[in-house]
Amino acid sequence: MPMVEVENLEKDYGKVKALRGISFYINEGEIFGLIGPNGAGKSTTLKILATLLKPTGGRAKIAGHDVVKEAEGVRALISYLPEEAGAYKNLTGREYLEFMAKLYAKEEGKAKKMLELGVKLSGLGERLDDKVSTYSKGMTRKLLIARALMVKPKLAILDEPASGLDIVNAYEIRQTMRRFAREEGTTFLLSSHNMLEVEFLCDRVAMIAEGRIVELGTPEELKEKYNAENLEEVFMRAIGTEIPEPIGGEGS
Incomplete structure (x- = not known):
């Protein structure tokens, strides 16, 4: 049984649809990244899994416990760190x-x-x-x-864990998470808009844009699928955005 199961999760804030039926799973002991731009639905997803928000539709389970119906049981299994x-x-x-x-x-x-x-x-x-x-x-x-x-915790939910940190501190935090996952078997779900950082850290990633999952897989699988050098390029191609020529490249 996966540590996290998310199925057709929806969340509306009035007329604004923050999540439009996302689905993914996270295996036990995995470091899983939810990546995308600001306002894509990352923090909303994490808050639902941390039992702080109730979804408008769909369902989510952590270690078999429904995050709405068994919220107290879920809280005993998780640790949640908001961005701010x-x-x-x-x-x-x-x-x-x-x-x-x-x-x-x-x-x-x-x-x-x-x-x-x-x-x-x-x-x-x-x-x-x-x-x-x-x-x-x-x-x-x-x-x-x-x-x-x-x-x-069985599951550590971290929202932008290295947000605003310098290279040294961000590196140390990544190493701490890697070591803890390996030694304690803790499952990690982290959100980030820093796709290069996530590429170095995560076993698998889900890319989210405008409340929808647009791609999911290991960093290597996704880079190979899109013939891309990094996850930033994967994301741009997945959402159909043209990748600009580098400064100093052809045509400059």
Whole structure:
């Protein structure tokens, strides 16, 4: 049974159709990317799977649990990190992770182990004992990724996990996700408009445009199908957009 099953999912905001009947599945232990431009329906899909929004039509299941009818059971299996998430700025990084560990784990021993894992995953070293208000955006994002993963979710739902980060921090976050998927068997669903980043990280990707899935497969399969050098070219061709000549190329 797949970890995630999405079938003909629809979501309307009044007269605006954010999702127009999308379908895909994610296997256990897979890193799956939902990619497309802003406003394509990525965040709406993630919020439905995280039980924060109810779909207008269709259905979605996580580990066999319906996200609407069994929302509480789904929440026990997932961790969700929105794009604009923040941490409590008046706490140190360590205090924040400790607070979240105690919130998730009822037993003191389990909370301690969760905190130890969070400290390791953050990679923040001595800076963990500084207040979050002194952190850069990259440091805060690494702290939040650690919080999302230290609970060892069956499914980690990450909305633009490396949004706005520099090359070093984005690389470190990608490595953390890869390592965690490999060592813990966690399934990842991440959204991004950065198709090159997703190409390096994901086992399979679904491309979404105007609320519809326009392509789905491994990065290599899609590049071969469209005779493309990267996923950006695949996306442009999949939606029928002409790829412009590079600056300095023929005709310049």
